[in-house]
Amino acid sequence: MHSTNDGSSNGMLxxxxxxxxxxxxxxxxxxxxxxxxxxxxxSMDERTHQASVAFRRRKLKVWGARLAIAVIIIGGWQLFTxxxxxxxxxxxxxxxxxxxxxDYFQNGTEFGSYPDQIKTTMQEALYGFLIGTGVGIVMGVAxxxxxxxxxxxxxxxxxxxxxxxxxxxxxxxxxxxxxxxPKVLLAAVLVFFIVFFNAFQGVREVDRNVLNNAxxxxxxxxxxIRHVIMPSAMTWILASLHSxxxxxxxxxxxxxxxxxxxxxxxxxxSAQGNFDPYGVFANMFVIAALVLIVEFVIERxxxxxxxxxxxxxxxAVLV
Amino acid sequence: xxxxxIEIRDVTKRFLTPKGEVFTAIRDVTFAVExxxxxxxxxPTGCGKSTTLSLVSGLDRPSEGSVWVGGxxxxxITDGVGFMFxxxxxxxxxxxxxxxxxGLIFRKVAKKEAVERxxxxxxxxxxxxxxxxxxxxxxxxxRKRVAMAAAWITEPRVLLMDEPFGALDxxxxxxxxxxxxxxxxxxxxxxLFITHDLEEAIALADRVVVMTSSPGAVKQVFxxxxxxxxxxxxxxxxxxxxxxxxxxxWATLRxxxxxxxxxxxGV
Numbered sequence: 001m002h003s004t005n006d007g008s009s010n011g012m013l014x015x016x017x018x019x020x021x022x023x024x025x026x027x028x029x030x031x032x033x034x035x036x037x038x039x040x041x042x043s044m045d046e047r048t049h050q051a052s053v054a055f056r057r058r059k060l061k062v063w064g065a066r067l068a069i070a071v072i073i074i075g076g077w078q079l080f081t082x083x084x085x086x087x088x089x090x091x092x093x094x095x096x097x098x099x100x101x102x103d104y105f106q107n108g109t110e111f112g113s114y115p116d117q118i119k120t121t122m123q124e125a126l127y128g129f130l131i132g133t134g135v136g137i138v139m140g141v142a143x144x145x146x147x148x149x150x151x152x153x154x155x156x157x158x159x160x161x162x163x164x165x166x167x168x169x170x171x172x173x174x175x176x177x178x179x180x181x182p183k184v185l186l187a188a189v190l191v192f193f194i195v196f197f198n199a200f201q202g203v204r205e206v207d208r209n210v211l212n213n214a215x216x217x218x219x220x221x222x223x224x225i226r227h228v229i230m231p232s233a234m235t236w237i238l239a240s241l242h243s244x245x246x247x248x249x250x251x252x253x254x255x256x257x258x259x260x261x262x263x264x265x266x267x268x269x270s271a272q273g274n275f276d277p278y279g280v281f282a283n284m285f286v287i288a289a290l291v292l293i294v295e296f297v298i299e300r301x302x303x304x305x306x307x308x309x310x311x312x313x314x315x316a317v318l319v
Numbered sequence: 320x321x322x323x324x325i326e327i328r329d330v331t332k333r334f335l336t337p338k339g340e341v342f343t344a345i346r347d348v349t350f351a352v353e354x355x356x357x358x359x360x361x362x363p364t365g366c367g368k369s370t371t372l373s374l375v376s377g378l379d380r381p382s383e384g385s386v387w388v389g390g391x392x393x394x395x396i397t398d399g400v401g402f403m404f405x406x407x408x409x410x411x412x413x414x415x416x417x418x419x420x421x422g423l424i425f426r427k428v429a430k431k432e433a434v435e436r437x438x439x440x441x442x443x444x445x446x447x448x449x450x451x452x453x454x455x456x457x458x459x460x461x462r463k464r465v466a467m468a469a470a471w472i473t474e475p476r477v478l479l480m481d482e483p484f485g486a487l488d489x490x491x492x493x494x495x496x497x498x499x500x501x502x503x504x505x506x507x508x509x510x511l512f513i514t515h516d517l518e519e520a521i522a523l524a525d526r527v528v529v530m531t532s533s534p535g536a537v538k539q540v541f542x543x544x545x546x547x548x549x550x551x552x553x554x555x556x557x558x559x560x561x562x563x564x565x566x567x568x569w570a571t572l573r574x575x576x577x578x579x580x581x582x583x584x585g586v
Binding site for chain 2: 213
């Protein structure tokens with residue numbers, strides 16, 4: 001954002017320099033002109049400075065407002081439960097949730113150490129995420145490239161997509177026991193559909209001009225897939241990965257609630273059985289934090305891979 | 320067949336509209352371009368100019384008739400043909416260097432050589448220093464230069480250009496036209512150049528084909544006898560021969576443009 005700003009002001013400055021050169025050639029009222037230009041240059045620097053100050057001030061304001069909202073929500077929650085306006089037996093209390101988390105990390109849980117629970121759930125979610133993404137991309141691209149296959153399979157995909165897939169978890173538990181496999185499968189199924197539809201659409205949305213250009217330049221079928229279709233579909237696929245990891249976690253946790261020996265979902269289920277909202281909320285926030293961390297990583301990867309894409313307009317306008 | 324670079328013989332192209340109606344884009348089109356000649360096709364919008372080009376490139380097949388390039392009937396993508404599109408057709412996820420080298424990479428030229436030749440072409444179109452930029456970081460005129468380098472790098476015998484400078488402002492267009500002329504006079508491929516700009520057509524071409532609209536057909540062919548090298552495009556158009564030709568061709572073209580306009584405005 002700063003670079004945009006600097007760039008435009010540089011452009012204007014070099015324009016002024018040219019103007020000053022031609023002024024030199026003109027002779028005449030040279031001095032007066034030079035003075036005007038010099039003062040113009042100064043005000044230009046000033047304006048650049050002002051813009052960057054305004055930008056920083058704005059950013060500070062946004063963060064301030066965010067902090068205020070967080071304080072109001074958490075503080076209000078604490079206050080309402082402390083005053084007894086809201087029953088903390090059902091809705092817990094931020095301080096109690098914090099203590100519970102502390103307790104989890106210090107003393108472990110009834111199913112083993114807390115990091116182990118996190119590790120179990122993350123493992124299930126990540127495996128599911130990778131399998132679902134891989135199969136989703138391959139199937140999506142394959143069907144996107146093959147009209148006939150896409151038309152044949154269309155009704156089946158619609159039916160499977162209409163099934164509430166969480167229910168598949170029960171079947172996976174019955175079939176594969178309460179180990180790692182059923183959770184990975186459930187997470188993979190949830191992720192698959194999101195990635196699949198996006199990959200499919202991405203292949204279909206390839207720009208005709210770009211495609212024709214590559215063909216005329218002598219691209220083989222494989223060249224077209226590798227240099228045109230895959231990069232184009234990648235935009236869609238990467239966008240889908242943001243929500244995909246959230247679904248992978250949902251799959252893993254629901255799988256654990258349905259039947260497990262370890263994991264955050266199991267802790268939630270056990271807390272529910274003990275009328276312990278503190279345990280439920282504590283695990284909920286941990287899961288949210290995990291999803292945010294992974295999404296941050298995915299966004300980083302996306303930004304690297306998508307370096308060729310123009311920056312979002314609003315980012316530039318802010319300056 | 321010998322002696323022509325591009326020959327279009329009695330070509331008709333029909334499309335099926337989504338409603339199931341048959342739409343005839345061009346009917347019984349016949350004309351030829353000799354090797355090393357620059358041929359411009361002008362006509363009102365919707366006269367099937369772009370359709371003609373996609374038939375020559377092999378992106379599309381004629382419903383009737385045949386298209387011959389370099390003595391061979393077109394069947395699939397034509398080999399040795401370069402194409403400059405009206406719209407942006409660069410690969411947005413590839414840098415300038417990668418875009419320019421693409422034609423060579425597809426032809427299995429060794430990567431090192433491809434990069435070297437691409438750098439040379441980037442320099443020739445005046446974009447040295449921009450090798451690692453992505454298309455969206457360039458202006459419209461610069462993107463056209465990249466497209467030009469990408470089309471010329473494979474040293475095509477036949478060059479197809481579909482209103483390549485149509486989206487550019489007048490000044491940039493003039494500069495690009497001059498650069499195109501310089502490149503063309505260097506290696507002299509046969510060019511089929513489509514435009515709706517009659518001045519551009521006369522300034523650049525050896526021959527101007529005027530097409531009628533809906534369905535597209537050849538109305539008349541004019542030979543442009545302004546001697547080469549013609550110098551800057553901006554100045555040619557004040558020459559007396561240019562004005563004569565312009566007057567003559569415009570008289571033919573005007574009816575078509577007016578008819579096409581009446582049809583779209585009347586509906």
